[in-house]
Amino acid sequence: MNACTQCTVRNKAICxxxxxxxxxxxxxxxxHQTIKRGQALVWxxxxxxxxxxxxxxxxxxxxxxxxGREQTLGVMLPSDFIGRPFGATSMHSVIALTDAKVxxxxxSAFDAFAQEHPPLEHGLLERTLTELDRARQxxxxxxxxxxxxxxxxxxxxxxxxxxxxxxxxxxxxxxPLSRQDIADLLGLTIETVSRQITRxxxxxxxxxxxxxxxxxxxLDRLEACTNEA
Amino acid sequence: xxxxxxxxxxxxVPRYTSFPTAAEFGDHVGPADFEAALASTTGAVSLYVHIxxxxxxxWYCGCNTGRANRSxxxxxxxxxxxxxxxxxxxxxxxxxxxxxxxxxxxxPNAITPTDFVRLCLSLTQSFSLEDPTLSVExxxxxxxxxxxxxxxxxxxxxxxxxxxxxxxxLQEAIGRIQxxxxxxxxxxxxxxxxxxxxxxxxxxxxxxxxxxxxxxTLEQARDFGADRIALFGYAHVPHLIPRxxxxxxxxxxxxxxxxxxxxxxxxxxxxxxxxxxxxxxFARAHDPLAQAAxxxxxxxxxxxxxxxxxxxxxxLGASSISSFPNLLTQTEKNAGxxxxxxxxxxxxxxxxxxxxPDDRLxxxxxxxxxxxxxxxxxxxxxxxxxxxxxxxxxxxxxYWDDEDLVITAQALPYARTIAAKFDPYRQSxxxxxxxxx
Numbered sequence: 138m139n140a141c142t143q144c145t146v147r148n149k150a151i152c153x154x155x156x157x158x159x160x161x162x163x164x165x166x167x168x169h170q171t172i173k174r175g176q177a178l179v180w181x182x183x184x185x186x187x188x189x190x191x192x193x194x195x196x197x198x199x200x201x202x203x204x205g206r207e208q209t210l211g212v213m214l215p216s217d218f219i220g221r222p223f224g225a226t227s228m229h230s231v232i233a234l235t236d237a238k239v240x241x242x243x244x245s246a247f248d249a250f251a252q253e254h255p256p257l258e259h260g261l262l263e264r265t266l267t268e269l270d271r272a273r274q275x276x277x278x279x280x281x282x283x284x285x286x287x288x289x290x291x292x293x294x295x296x297x298x299x300x301x302x303x304x305x306x307x308x309x310x311x312x313p314l315s316r317q318d319i320a321d322l323l324g325l326t327i328e329t330v331s332r333q334i335t336r337x338x339x340x341x342x343x344x345x346x347x348x349x350x351x352x353x354x355x356l357d358r359l360e361a362c363t364n365e366a
Numbered sequence: 367x368x369x370x371x372x373x374x375x376x377x378x379v380p381r382y383t384s385f386p387t388a389a390e391f392g393d394h395v396g397p398a399d400f401e402a403a404l405a406s407t408t409g410a411v412s413l414y415v416h417i418x419x420x421x422x423x424x425w426y427c428g429c430n431t432g433r434a435n436r437s438x439x440x441x442x443x444x445x446x447x448x449x450x451x452x453x454x455x456x457x458x459x460x461x462x463x464x465x466x467x468x469x470x471x472x473x474p475n476a477i478t479p480t481d482f483v484r485l486c487l488s489l490t491q492s493f494s495l496e497d498p499t500l501s502v503e504x505x506x507x508x509x510x511x512x513x514x515x516x517x518x519x520x521x522x523x524x525x526x527x528x529x530x531x532x533x534x535x536l537q538e539a540i541g542r543i544q545x546x547x548x549x550x551x552x553x554x555x556x557x558x559x560x561x562x563x564x565x566x567x568x569x570x571x572x573x574x575x576x577x578x579x580x581x582x583t584l585e586q587a588r589d590f591g592a593d594r595i596a597l598f599g600y601a602h603v604p605h606l607i608p609r610x611x612x613x614x615x616x617x618x619x620x621x622x623x624x625x626x627x628x629x630x631x632x633x634x635x636x637x638x639x640x641x642x643x644x645x646x647x648f649a650r651a652h653d654p655l656a657q658a659a660x661x662x663x664x665x666x667x668x669x670x671x672x673x674x675x676x677x678x679x680x681x682l683g684a685s686s687i688s689s690f691p692n693l694l695t696q697t698e699k700n701a702g703x704x705x706x707x708x709x710x711x712x713x714x715x716x717x718x719x720x721x722x723p724d725d726r727l728x729x730x731x732x733x734x735x736x737x738x739x740x741x742x743x744x745x746x747x748x749x750x751x752x753x754x755x756x757x758x759x760x761x762x763x764x765y766w767d768d769e770d771l772v773i774t775a776q777a778l779p780y781a782r783t784i785a786a787k788f789d790p791y792r793q794s795x796x797x798x799x800x801x802x803x
Binding site: 210220221244259269273 | 445519
């Protein structure tokens with residue numbers, strides 16, 4: 138029985154390059170974990186650092202400051218690879234923003250396996266570089282972007298990563314998070330987030346056909362909103 | 367040709383990559399000092415990340431480095447390093463902005479490209495990065511093509527290759543075999559990856575090396591298009607660096623031959639259009655290092671001569687040194703103890719020295735002499751130095767220009783010796799330092 142054949146993110150996950158027999162080998166090194174909203178992802182009873190594939194839900198990577206304040210370092214969505222090692226002995230933690238499923242590996246075991254399988258090793262390098270790009274954009278967002286820019290960047294990022302469908306020239310997707318979660322992530326108040334979404338709707342840049350459904354009507358103008366200065 | 371005065375070069379002197387030098391470090395400095403210095407830091411900051419591993423160990427090397435032969439040892443070192451990055455990042459105020467990150471070793475490419483990107487990720491998430499210039503030291507023998515992708519993706523623009531010599535016979539004599547094709551391939555790889563400033567580390571004074579050997583290596587380095595060249599004299603100190611016992615000391619050039627090689631190398635490289643930077647670096651006119659030298663903003667830190675003006679350098683990794691205006695502090699050298707301290711969430715600094723106002727004053731004088739060949743001298747220091755400097759002034763190697771002490775253009779090989787006259791910690795101590803030339 139190989140759980141990987143039924144994996145919901147198999148085609149987009151880091152391990153997609155592996156043939157079936159190698160996939161089951163890798164599967165034996167990993168562990169499927171289901172975590173509830175608000176819980177931190179750890180591998181109980183093990184001190185080692187972890188990496189993992191997001192299968193379902195949304196998670197955030199965060200770090201606590203000296204004063205105990207928590208800073209968000211990014212959002213993880215299905216098929217994302219959490220390559221930034223985290224775990225009980227790291228100062229970084231991965232916390233579920235919704236109920237989530239993750240397939241985790243001890244970093245050392247995953248790396249050793251990757252070293253013997255060049256396509257996976259190459260995938261690992263590419264995923265880690267993507268994660269670096271996202272981290273750089275995220276830190277930039279928190280350091281110097283206006284509220285309007287933050288919301289526009291967030292919507293675009295989710296659209297690009299969250300299997301956005303192209304419906305007659307527009308991009309439609311479900312927001313994986315509540316407005317309160319979005320506000321926390323972006324370092325804004327919930328009122329500000331709602332105000333910015335309303336503004337984008339009134340300018341006909343987006344539509345909000347459902348409570349959590351976003352439709353991007355004008356991609357060019359939304360992109361322009363990510364860089365107002 | 368430089369004038370040769372062996373009597374003035376007889377006493378070994380420090381390289382003054384810091385003042386006071388690491389020889390003055392004691393164990394009275396610890397984590398609390400480091401933490402306080404971090405907390406009061408603001409403005410421009412540079413980071414130095416130490417990777418103390420190499421795939422193979424060269425016989426001549428004095429670096430704190432071990433063999434990267436067990437992946438578990440590397441992995442646990444990197445775990446500790448990630449922890450240290452997060453810990454130091456939390457202690458540093460957000461107003462401290464990182465403008466430079468240098469990766470050195472050892473050989474940073476002893477770790478995998480993915481592990482290198484992970485370090486960049488940690489640094490991005492732990493510090494306020496201000497579009498920093500990234501630089502990396504690389505071992506050409508183990509520079510896999512995937513490294514080019516990692517360097518391009520992380521945005522590294524400055525790289526330094528350990529070339530040492532192109533001569534095969536000399537490579538064998540120092541236990542570092544790297545065919546010329548390897549350097550050619552690496553250079554092309556690095557240019558494709560977007561490296562705009564490429565340095566070659568080269569050496570003179572190697573066992574069996576002749577003037578012709580050096581000239582051929584310098585010509586090859588020029589032909590391969592190095593933007594910078596660091597030309598170091600090989601320091602044979604087997605009583606300090608046991609691995610050097612494998613080198614045949616009887617074949618080492620004597621001091622006169624070393625002096626001649628340094629002088630000829632200087633003449634050859636400046637003849638090619640390289641500008642001489644300090645006493646052992648050379649750079650093409652377009653390179654930031656040459657620009658800094660021309661504008662009088664050249665500085666000196668643990669990596670040598672630099673265009674980095676940051677007043678604070680924070681070292682990360684075992685044996686790395688952090689430099690603050692009031693403090694120099696070094697992290698635990700032993701990788702095992704380093705890992706243990708970080709696993710307990712503690713800073714691992716365990717040596718150093720607090721810099722007194724007098725240290726800082728003398729440090730500026732020494733830096734000015736080595737970087738600019740000139741320094742304004744407060745009367746308080748001039749009085750004590752005049753007698754010590756007389757042999758140099760009498761030989762036309764230095765002169766007084768009002769308040770300034772100036773080292774003449776011909777006296778470059780004496781710069782360290784002249785600077786040492788302002789170092790009150792230096793007593794006659796023949797064993798601890800390398801020869802000035």
